[in-house]
Amino acid sequence: MRVFQIGAAGGVGRRLARLLTEDGHEVSGTHRDPAQAATIEEAGATPVLLDLIEATAEELAEAVRGHDAVVFSAGAHGTGADKTTAIDGRGLEKSADAARLAGVRRFLLVSVFPDAGRGREPSEGFEHYMRVKKTADVYLTRTGLDWVIVRPGTLTDEPGTGRVEAGLATEYGDVPRDDVAAFLFAALQEPGLTRTIVELTTGETPVREAAHRLAAGATAP
Numbered sequence: 001m002r003v004f005q006i007g008a009a010g011g012v013g014r015r016l017a018r019l020l021t022e023d024g025h026e027v028s029g030t031h032r033d034p035a036q037a038a039t040i041e042e043a044g045a046t047p048v049l050l051d052l053i054e055a056t057a058e059e060l061a062e063a064v065r066g067h068d069a070v071v072f073s074a075g076a077h078g079t080g081a082d083k084t085t086a087i088d089g090r091g092l093e094k095s096a097d098a099a100r101l102a103g104v105r106r107f108l109l110v111s112v113f114p115d116a117g118r119g120r121e122p123s124e125g126f127e128h129y130m131r132v133k134k135t136a137d138v139y140l141t142r143t144g145l146d147w148v149i150v151r152p153g154t155l156t157d158e159p160g161t162g163r164v165e166a167g168l169a170t171e172y173g174d175v176p177r178d179d180v181a182a183f184l185f186a187a188l189q190e191p192g193l194t195r196t197i198v199e200l201t202t203g204e205t206p207v208r209e210a211a212h213r214l215a216a217g218a219t220a221p
Contacts, residue, residue: 003188004067004104005029006052006095007074008045009036011155012110015181016071017043023185028067030074052091053083060098069106069188070099081128088129092136096143106191107145108184111137113153113199115172137197146194148187152180153201165203166210173201186211 003020007013008029017027021044029040030050037047048063052074064070072095076083092109099107112133117126140147153173160178165171183200186208187193193215205213 001069001188002026002028002067004064004070005045006070006072006091007110008043008047009033009039010073010075010077011157011177012180012184013071013073014039014043015177016073016184017045019181019185020188021045028063030063052094053086055094057094057097057101060094061101064095064098064104065102067102067104069108070095070104071108071110071184071188073110073184076129078125081125084125084129084132089132089136093139096140096145096147099145100143105146106188106194107140107143107147108187109137109140109147109149110180110184111149111151113151113172113201116154141195146191148193148195149197150180150184150187151197151199153199155180161202162207163202163204164207164210165201165205166198166214168197168199170199170201170203175201179207182207183211190215192216 003025005013005017008017009031017029020027027045028048029045030048031037032051040047072092074087076087137149153175156174156176158176160176164179164183190211
């Protein structure tokens with residue numbers, strides 16, 4: 001399988017790249033900062049220098065063409081509302097358009113849990129982020145691609161447990177980045193898992209089993 005990752009140098013992205021390449025898959029990963037190339041290479045992937053903000057959908061399509069799936073985990077990471085709009089919002093839209101233009105139907109998006117930030121002091125920046133992410137989710141669901149939207153709970157850098165709670169609706173909680181990457185890895189190998197939204201937190205179900213169960217449910221009559 002050839003996978004094109006947008007956000008491959010990020011916390012989830014580089015973990016996923018490593019899982020894929022260690023399993024023998026071919027991964028290309030985008031980065032805006034030349035210094036991030038080494039991070040992508042260390043994960044076994046091929047770095048692709050590409051500015052998601054400046055690139056057109058047609059330029060992205062040229063990079064995506066020939067791959068079997070696209071995984072989008074890029075984000076502005078609190079660098080300002082304009083960047084959030086450009087990367088988490090318009091960046092996702094261009095990436096989905098690029099996949100369609102390139103004939104790559106499989107598209108996985110790392111989004112945000114709807115209850116994220118509950119209990120915090122509200123801020124204009126965070127509310128903007130949540131609106132942009134929701135709009136991006138809606139855009140992807142209307143593309144006709146074979147999409148999966150994964151909405152993880154609060155991300156942590158704790159070692160993964162290999163066990164998750166995954167479903168259309170789950171109670172809010174934390175989840176290690178290791179386990180988010182592991183779920184994406186499993187989902188990519190479940191073609192029946194498509195056109196669904198998955199809320200993901202730490203749980204008791206082995207990751208592969210969780211993905212398989214969701215795929216079976218998605219294809220059941």
